[in-house]
Amino acid sequence: MSACGEWWWWCARPGRLPRAAPLSILLATVLTLISLLFLLNAKALNRHSSPRQVLELEDHDLEGAPQHHPDLVTYIRQLHLVSPSLGPYNLHSPNTTDFSQNGQSRQIEEILKGKRGGLFVEAGAYNGEELSNTLYLERQLGWRGLLVEPDPWNFWALRKRGRRAHSIHACLSPYPFPREVTFKQSDTMGHIVNGGDDASRHGIFTRVKCFPLYSLLLALNTTRLDLLSLDVEGAELQVLRTVPWEAVRIEVICVEYRHVPEGKLALSSFLQERGYTLHSTLGDDYIFVRRDLERPSLGIL
Structure with missing residues (x-):
């Protein structure tokens, strides 16, 4: 009997094997x-x-947690912070020196007198290269820090650049506690969808976690920054209001004022009341400096 046995008719069907293969x-x-x-x-x-087992918490359990809560800080540090790259940079324009739009990086270098090894947080980091206020400081002066980017496409591009800074796919919370929000993706203009926005309009929307700035600093084991670069398409003043200023020291704040709904005067007044002086305006950015930055008794961080 043939190898097909009683299924000889299957084998015998013309053209069956060529289609099956x-x-x-x-x-x-x-x-x-x-x-x-x-x-x-x-x-x-x-x-x-392992971290999730240690915390014994689900994501939603941390909604509304105080920004200094140790479980929240551990959750961010172990589950959300992405470590700096150990490989070479992978930049589209490697020969560019200052990637900032209007010379913000060089201005900050001048204000801090060429300080090396500084620490930054850049919120609204985009793809980690174009329009970056921190890449020059990182490459030329050895600064380190945190890149915050909520848009998933931009964050994917950022991770490809090989930055020497930590990064996190999240937004800065406009509240002193974490929450998940609807985020409208729009290249450099992505923003949190507010109550007045209609999420049914044309566009691409996603859900993103937002963490308070103070929680991120604690996850980095610091409460002191040389630079905070803040470009979050309208939530700038809300984010700054969440900071416990008695526990945090930031030397220079570069903040976009154009989309702040409260107005640029409200933004300026808020920071002046907390000990900052408006140093300069570059494009749509204000650069504020602590009044005591150049006092010899305190020095520079």
């Missing part, structure tokens, strides 16, 4: 891809499982 290859390929995806996902879950 490509199908078998396709099925094998699909199964292989599924297996690879499963393995990658298992590795990711295994990498994050």
Whole structure:
């Protein structure tokens, strides 16, 4: 009897094998891809499982937690902060020196008298290269810090640049506690959808976690910054109001004022009341400096 046995008619059907072979290859390929995806996902879950077991918390358990809560700080540090790159930079314009739009980086360098090894937080970091207020300081002066970017596409591009700073896919919370918000993606103009916005309008929307600035600083084990670069498309003053200024020291604040709904005078007044002087205006950015920055008794951080 032939190898097909009682299924001789299957084997005998003309053209059956030529059609079946490509199908078998396709099925094998699909199964292989599924297996690879499963393995990658298992590795990711295994990498994050330990902190989650330690915290014994789900994401929603931290909604509304005080910004200084140790569980929140640990949650951010272990599950959300992405470590700096250890490889080479991967820039589209590697020969560019100052990537900021209107010379903000050089102005900050001048204000801080060429300080090396400074610490920054840049919120609204975009893709980590174009319009960056911190890349020059990082490459030329050895600064380190945190890049905050809520747009998932921009954050993916940022991660490809090989920055020597920590990064986080999140937004700065306009409240002194974490929360998840609806975020409208729009290249450099992405923003949190407020109550007055209609999320059904045309556009691309996503859900993003927002953490208070103070919580992020604690996750970085610091309460002192040389530079805060703040470009969050209208929430700048709200973010600054969440900061416990008695516990935080920031030498220079570069903040975009154009989209602040309270107005640029309200923004300026708020920071002046907290010990800052308006040093200069570059494009749509104000640069504020602590009044006591150049006092010899305090020095520069």
